[in-house]
Amino acid sequence: xxxxxxxxxALRAIGRNIMRSLLTALGIIIGVSAVITMVSLGEGAxxxxxxxxxxxxxxxxxxxxxxxxxxxxxxxxxxxxxLTVEDALAIQEEIPEVVAASPEVRSQRQVVYGNRNWHTxxxxxxxxxxxxxxxxxEAGRMFDDEDVALARQVCVVGQTIVxxxxxxxxxxGETIRVRGLxxxxxxxxxxxxMSLMGSVQDDIIIVPYTTGFQRISGRSHAMVINxxxxxxxxxxxxxxxxxxxxxxxxxxxxxxxxxxxxxxQEEIAAMATExxxxxxxLLASIAGVSMLVGGIGIMNIMLVSVTERTREIGIxxxxxxxxxxxxxxxLTESALLSILGGLLGILTGVFATHIIAHYADWPASLxxxxxxxxFTISAAVGxxxxxxxxxxxxxxxxxxxxxxx
Amino acid sequence: MTERTEETVVxxxxxxxxxxxxxxxxxxxRGVDLTIRRGEMVAVMGPSGSGKSTLMxxxxxxxxxxxxxxxxxxxxxxxxxxxxxxxxRNRKLGFVFQDFHLLSRTSALENVEMxxxxxTDRISGRELRRRAEEALERVGLADRAGHHPNQxxxxxxxxxxxxxxxxxxxxxxxxxxxTGNLDTRTSLDIMSLFQQLNADGLTxxxxxxxxxxxxxxxxxxxxxxxxxxxxGPMADRRSAKAMRAAFDREHPAGERRTEPVEVS
Ligand SMILES: Nc1ncnc2c1ncn2[C@@H]1O[C@H](COP(=O)(O)OP(=O)(O)OP(=O)(O)O)[C@@H](O)[C@H]1O
Ligand SMILES: [Mg+2]
Numbered sequence: 001x002x003x004x005x006x007x008x009x010a011l012r013a014i015g016r017n018i019m020r021s022l023l024t025a026l027g028i029i030i031g032v033s034a035v036i037t038m039v040s041l042g043e044g045a046x047x048x049x050x051x052x053x054x055x056x057x058x059x060x061x062x063x064x065x066x067x068x069x070x071x072x073x074x075x076x077x078x079x080x081x082x083l084t085v086e087d088a089l090a091i092q093e094e095i096p097e098v099v100a101a102s103p104e105v106r107s108q109r110q111v112v113y114g115n116r117n118w119h120t121x122x123x124x125x126x127x128x129x130x131x132x133x134x135x136x137x138e139a140g141r142m143f144d145d146e147d148v149a150l151a152r153q154v155c156v157v158g159q160t161i162v163x164x165x166x167x168x169x170x171x172x173g174e175t176i177r178v179r180g181l182x183x184x185x186x187x188x189x190x191x192x193x194m195s196l197m198g199s200v201q202d203d204i205i206i207v208p209y210t211t212g213f214q215r216i217s218g219r220s221h222a223m224v225i226n227x228x229x230x231x232x233x234x235x236x237x238x239x240x241x242x243x244x245x246x247x248x249x250x251x252x253x254x255x256x257x258x259x260x261x262x263x264x265q266e267e268i269a270a271m272a273t274e275x276x277x278x279x280x281x282l283l284a285s286i287a288g289v290s291m292l293v294g295g296i297g298i299m300n301i302m303l304v305s306v307t308e309r310t311r312e313i314g315i316x317x318x319x320x321x322x323x324x325x326x327x328x329x330x331l332t333e334s335a336l337l338s339i340l341g342g343l344l345g346i347l348t349g350v351f352a353t354h355i356i357a358h359y360a361d362w363p364a365s366l367x368x369x370x371x372x373x374x375f376t377i378s379a380a381v382g383x384x385x386x387x388x389x390x391x392x393x394x395x396x397x398x399x400x401x402x403x404x405x
Numbered sequence: 406m407t408e409r410t411e412e413t414v415v416x417x418x419x420x421x422x423x424x425x426x427x428x429x430x431x432x433x434x435r436g437v438d439l440t441i442r443r444g445e446m447v448a449v450m451g452p453s454g455s456g457k458s459t460l461m462x463x464x465x466x467x468x469x470x471x472x473x474x475x476x477x478x479x480x481x482x483x484x485x486x487x488x489x490x491x492x493x494r495n496r497k498l499g500f501v502f503q504d505f506h507l508l509s510r511t512s513a514l515e516n517v518e519m520x521x522x523x524x525t526d527r528i529s530g531r532e533l534r535r536r537a538e539e540a541l542e543r544v545g546l547a548d549r550a551g552h553h554p555n556q557x558x559x560x561x562x563x564x565x566x567x568x569x570x571x572x573x574x575x576x577x578x579x580x581x582x583x584t585g586n587l588d589t590r591t592s593l594d595i596m597s598l599f600q601q602l603n604a605d606g607l608t609x610x611x612x613x614x615x616x617x618x619x620x621x622x623x624x625x626x627x628x629x630x631x632x633x634x635x636x637g638p639m640a641d642r643r644s645a646k647a648m649r650a651a652f653d654r655e656h657p658a659g660e661r662r663t664e665p666v667e668v669s
Contacts, residue, residue, distance in 0.1 A: 005522055016510065315506045318467060319569070320495020320523040322488045398467050402506065 010333040013305070014340070024301040025341030028381065031290025032345025032374040033352060035283060039370035040353040042279045044363040047200070049272040059232050060132060061239055062268065063091075063225040063246070064261045081221040082259040085209065087249060088126070088225045094245060097238040099230045100128035103222035105212045111205065112177045113165040120161060122178065122205045124212015125226070130156075130189075132228040140172045140187035143208050151210035156187035160203040176205075181215050183207065235264060291377055294341065295385035302334050302389035313393050314401025323394035330393050334386025335379055342378025346371055413476075414577055414608050415441040415464060420473035422459050422631075433459040435631035436473065441577075441610065446603040448619035448639075449612045451628035457612045458581055460628065464610060465498055465579045466490040478576060495523050499570025501580035501611075505562045507554040513565045514550040517541055520573050540568040544598060560591035567598060577608035584618055593652060596621045597645035621645045 014021045066080030088103035105124040110117055123129075127144050130137065143154050155176070162171055171185040183205075192201040213219055229238040239262050246260055263271075306313070313326055350366060357364035422434040433456045441447055449457050462468040463475060466482050467490075475482045477493065485493070494500075507516050517537040521528055528536075541547050544564040554562050563583060570578055580599070584592035592615075600621055603609050611622070619625050620643045627635040 311506070312508055315508060316519070316523070317491065318465070318494060318500055318506075319520045320491050320573075322491050322523070325523055399462055402502070 006328055006332050007336070009329055010336050013309075013333050014337055020301065021337060021340070024297050025294075025337055025344065027290065027294030027297040028338050028341030028378050029294075029345040029348060031287065031294050032342050032378055033348035034290060035287045035374055036346060036349025036367070036370050037352045037356070038283055038286070039367045040349070040364045041356060041362060042276070042283065043367045043370075044357070044365045046272065046276050046279075047363065047365060049268075049275070058134065059229045059235060060265055061227045061229060061235065061242065062263050062265075063087075063227060063242060064263065065221065065223070065259070066261065067257050067259060080259065082250065083222040083225055084220075085213070085222060087246060088222060090245060090249060091225065091227055091242055095238060095241045097229050097231075097234040097241065099228045100126070100132055101228075102126035102129045102132055102226045103209050104224040104226055105209060105217045105219055106223055107212070107217040109178050109216065111161070111165065113174065116165050116167075118161065118164045120203050120205055122155075122207060122212065122216055124209035124217065125206050126209055128228075129206065129226065132226050135192070136190050138188045138190040139170070140185070142187055148208040148210050151208060151214055153181065153183050153211060153215070154186045154208070155183040156189060156206045157185055158189045158202040158204040159191040161205060162188060178216060183211075239264070287374075287377070291381050294338070294378075295381040298334050298338055298382060299385040299389060301337075302330060302386050303392070305333075306330065306389050306393040309393075310396065310401045310404035313396050314398050314404065317396070317398035318402060326396075327390045327394035330390035331383060331386050334390065335382035338378045338382030338386075339375070342375050345378070346374060349374070412442040412444075413440055414443050414478060415439065415610075416474075416476040417463075417470075418474040418476075420460075420463060420475060421471040422456070422463065422468070423471055433631055434463070434471075437628075437631070437633055439626065439633065439636070441608065443576075443608055444603070444606060445624055446599065446609045446622045447611070448622035448625045449610065449628065450614070450616075450619055450625060451634070455628040456631045457628055459631075461579055461581045461610070461612055465500060466493045491523070492525075495520060496573060497576040499567075499573070499575040499578040501563070501566050501570050501578065501583045503582040503585040505554070505559070505566045505586075507562055507565055507569075509554050512551050512553055513541065513546065513557065513568075514538065516554070516565055517568045517572050520569060524573070536572055537568075540572040541565070543571060543602075544568045558591075559587050560594055563587065563591075563595055564598065567595075567602075571602070571607075575607075577610060578602065580609070580611040582612050582614065584613065584615070590649070590652060590656075592618065593645050593649040597649055600645050621648075 063083060065082040083103070085103045088101045091098055092101040102125045107122045108119065109122050110119050111122075127142060127148055130142050137156070138159075140156070142156055143152065146152075147154055157165075157171060157176075162168060165171070165176065166174070171188060174185050175182045176185065177183070189202070189204070189206075207216065209222075227238070227242065229235050242262050243258065247258065250259055252259065316326060316329075350371075353364050353366055356362055417437050417439040420434055420437045420439075421432070424431045424433055437456075437460065449460065451457055459468070463470050463482075466477070466485075469490075470483050473483075477497065480493075482490065482493065500506075507513075508519070514534070514537050517540050518533050521533050521536065538547065538550060541550055544567050546561060546564050546568065549557060549561060549565075554565070557565065563586075567578075567583075578599075583599075584595055587595065596618055599609050599611065603623075609622075611618075613619055620639060620641065622639055623642060624638050625635070626633060
């Protein structure tokens with residue numbers, strides 16, 4: 001029996017009742033699109049975390065606002081507003097083990113130069129930030145404490161910005177605009193681009209935190225405080241002292257929990273790994289459950305279809321179809337039905353990912369693996385859950401089937 | 406009493422068939438002997454429940470005989486597997502049913518192509534189509550190839566079913582009450598088609614309730630209570646084509662002969 005004809009028969013059976021086919025495939029559509037969306041959002045969040053981790057210099061401690069979360073790194077930059085610029089200054093001044101502390105504020109903004117524009121991340125930091133990160137400049141200078149104190153409209157740009165906005169020409173002295181706010185470029189960062197995350201890291205503009213807080217983000221609290229400790233052996237001590245200092249500054253009673261979290265680079269890396277593992281397990285169970293539900297839906301409708309078409313099966317058998325021909329026909333139909341659901345789910349998922357990434361300002365990155373996986377799984381679901389109805393059809397007795405009303 | 410010659414297509418030897426089990430057993434066939442030679446046109450008659458359909462199912466390899474033997478072209482059908490019997494149905498038999506059994510929402514042409522899909526022969530799509538068109542032409546429906554069953558009259562549907570039965574060039578044609586759902590005029594058309602196919606050399610076995618229809622056959626087998634009660638040649642065989650012409654003369658009010666009465 002020709003495989004093309006099997007496909008034609010199956011497609012026709014699906015097309016005969018479009019509405020029912022769509023409703024049947026709905027479970028698969030929802031499952032697949034949910035998985036693709038969540039994996040893509042998760043992937044985006046994970047690369048953001050990785051980026052943060054790789055951004056850290058040596059002997060760096062990060063202070064996040066809010067209490068320690070279960071298995072989570074605070075990604076979006078803190079729902080809690082518990083860290084102030086003064087906290088950062090106090091850490092730098094009062095703890096001898098600390099070399100420098102930079103309060104950080106991040107925003108995602110459209111940046112305009114001439115008739116070109118580019119969507120990038122703008123970081124508000126202190127003048128010590130590049131030292132903390134051990135990130136040299138390629139040209140120009142870093143803003144200094146005076147620029148910070150006066151909230152000057154100056155910035156240092158990464159290589160991606162040079163490429164995208166200035167098309168490789170010298171940007172120093174040029175003025176770019178962020179929502180109408182002019183910023184003068186005074187320095188260019190060296191390229192980080194060789195590492196995996198490099199090109200992402202180069203997509204950055206750094207401004208004095210005063211400018212960042214007041215004029216760009218409109219926030220008044222730090223999303224992170226980047227702290228550099230002078231020696232690796234002093235990390236634990238510094239951490240204890242930071243904790244004590246902040247508890248005191250925040251006037252926390254002894255029985256109250258910390259309203260901030262101090263973490264070292266290793267801890268953050270470990271946590272990121274743990275987070276993505278938890279995420280994977282969670283996603284896998286969502287995928288599993290929704291595919292199970294979708295599969296049962298397909299099995300159900302295929303059983304109905306076999307009953308409805310008992311006479312057709314009888315006719316085909318009387319005319320010479322073997323059981324395996326009937327089996328193949330119904331298996332093809334259920335597989336196509338669920339692949340159709342998978343494809344629609346992929347479309348929906350990709351669409352949803354883009355919408356969320358755009359409107360919620362979430363760094364989503366579409367996971368091709370998830371798309372491929374979703375497609376394969378939906379085909380498998382169709383075959384697995386279609387097998388029982390198809391087997392039932394193939395085992396019908398032709399005489400009984402012909403007599404079926 | 407079964408003499409087998411080269412011309413023997415079907416040989417039944419003491420065939421039994423019992424339905425059900427325990428106390429509610431029904432003996433539908435109770436030892437049927439029957440030999441049918443190539444080129445015969447046999448009418449199987451008998452009262453309702455006498456086992457006609459059961460016999461046809463066995464002849465058609467849809468069912469296995471209980472005790473007894475069924476030789477089709479010398480092959481013992483009772484010993485064949487399910488798939489082997491399906492292959493026999495596909496290659497050697499053509500079925501025509503009382504209620505047509507066409508696939509709805511599938512064109513006449515595709516209905517006729519269907520038996521060739523379950524063939525092991527390698528046939529190209531074009532050849533498939535050509536053979537189906539040829540079969541439709543033989544039953545006089547070449548111009549209705551693209552129509553779906555619900556766009557065809559009962560007689561036309563039955564002719565599509567006959568084309569489907571013919572397309573694999575079967576050894577014999579089995580028809581269980583092929584005119585049961587048709588009016589007299591259309592029945593005569595169908596019977597004259599059967600007569601013509603028979604004249605071209607095809608063996609035909611058909612079940613009928615109507616004595617008039619049996620008169621177009623060359624031989625009549627009467628069943629009663631699962632046994633052959635009578636079996637003999639039709640003394641006074643008629644031509645369905647001539648009867649059809651006579652019918653038109655007697656009922657001149659009827660439509661022209663190319664338009665059979667619609668059966669919904
Ligand atoms: N699947 C079945 N299960 C049980 N009994 C059956 C079955 N099929 C047929 N029978 C019985 O076998 C007997 C013969 O039935 P069959 O259908 O062969 O009769 P028939 O001669 O074709 O009758 P009719 O002219 O009404 O079509 C009947 O008594 C019927 O009730
Ligand atoms: Mg019957």
